[in-house]
């Protein structure tokens with residue numbers, strides 16, 4: 515679990531602001547759910563045999579209730595959707611579009627790009643079966659990554675079928691695996707029987723080699739699932755989003771039906787998935803709600819902020835560093851700082867009378883845009899010396915002129 519220090523927090527705020535703006539253009543609205551949910555909610559959605567539920571949850575028992583820090587937010591959002599009867603607000607063709615930003619918790623082995631407390635930006639679209647939902651939502655986040663100037667990204671797209679065709683595939687895969695258990699790692703032996711699709715998550719090289727010949731979902735897809743997948747791809751083509759089909763894409767959560775996808779980026783090391791998601795028709799009903807289909811994804815914020823290039827981050831947060839000369843200058847500067855702040859200018863002023871050199875050093879340290887000098891001469895003439903710390907240019911301005919100048923903050927004319 516990491517602290518996010520003031521020097522880094524600008525990247526996070528930039529990511530959040532850019533996301534909020536883009537998602538709003540697609541009609542997404544924010545939802546905030548509690549950090550804790552009943553443990554049972556995750557077992558019933560993410561899956562009792564998933565790694566997340568089996569070994570990664572932080573669980574607290576209070577009396578006879580067991581609650582867990584959320585390892586993800588699809589289940590909490592679906593729970594809230596059901597609890598507040600949100601299905602009443604959706605109409606055919608117009609699903610509910612939700613997004614969330616916040617911390618998630620998984621007791622995993624920490625490594626680069628993997629923390630125990632991490633943050634996700636996620637979206638959930640509830641109330642539509644149309645393939646355009648997948649395509650439009652993926653295009654939204656693809657465009658977001660482009661806007662953040664994250665290059666070398668790849669969209670992997672697959673389908674896991676539905677309740678009709680997936681069980682047949684699962685059975686075929688299980689049989690194939692069980693005839694080879696002797697050669698597999700211990701984890702895969704357990705997976706082969708309990709949750710065969712999970713074997714594709716295996717990191718053991720020998721197992722991966724063996725799995726190249728394993729049967730894949732494609733051959734087992736029923737006609738409606740096949741048509742749906744084609745339709746998703748067609749819409750992505752229309753929207754100009756490139757993808758790579760991946761017949762072995764399995765996700766670590768059990769609620770997916772039909773479309774699944776991930777976006778990976780170069781430069782992240784082993785944990786190269788910036789985001790992942792898929793369709794989860796059936797989940798709302800399974801958790802006690804109506805028959806409402808769903809689709810969504812979540813993006814890992816730690817991984818994303820690492821990839822945002824410095825050049826596009828907004829610069830300095832301090833406009834003006836006041837350089838107060840002498841006791842009288844310092845005294846006058848206190849009121850001046852207050853008035854400038856009232857005009858929307860950000861101002862730094864030392865808390866006591868300090869030598870000029872120290873004050874200039876501090877202006878440099880916080881990357882202030884201007885140094886504003888307040889000393890005897892300035893107080894007598896009512897004109898202040900303003901130095902642009904980027905260009906080195908100096909001006910003398912009265913207070914009205916200062917306000918006008920600092921509120922525009924542009925390089926200005928003369």
Ligand code: HAM
Pocket residue numbers: 585586587588620622627628629630631632633634636637638765766767787788789790791792793794809810811812813814815816817
């Ligand atoms: P997930 O694949 O488990 O999906 O997580 C989504 C993303 O969260 C990952 O691609 C990764 O970037 C980030 N992430 C996951 N675990 C960690 C970790 N320990 N440290 C850092 N980053 C991490 C879900 O959570 C689903 N709820 C997504 C979804 C929404 N599906 C449908 N709707």
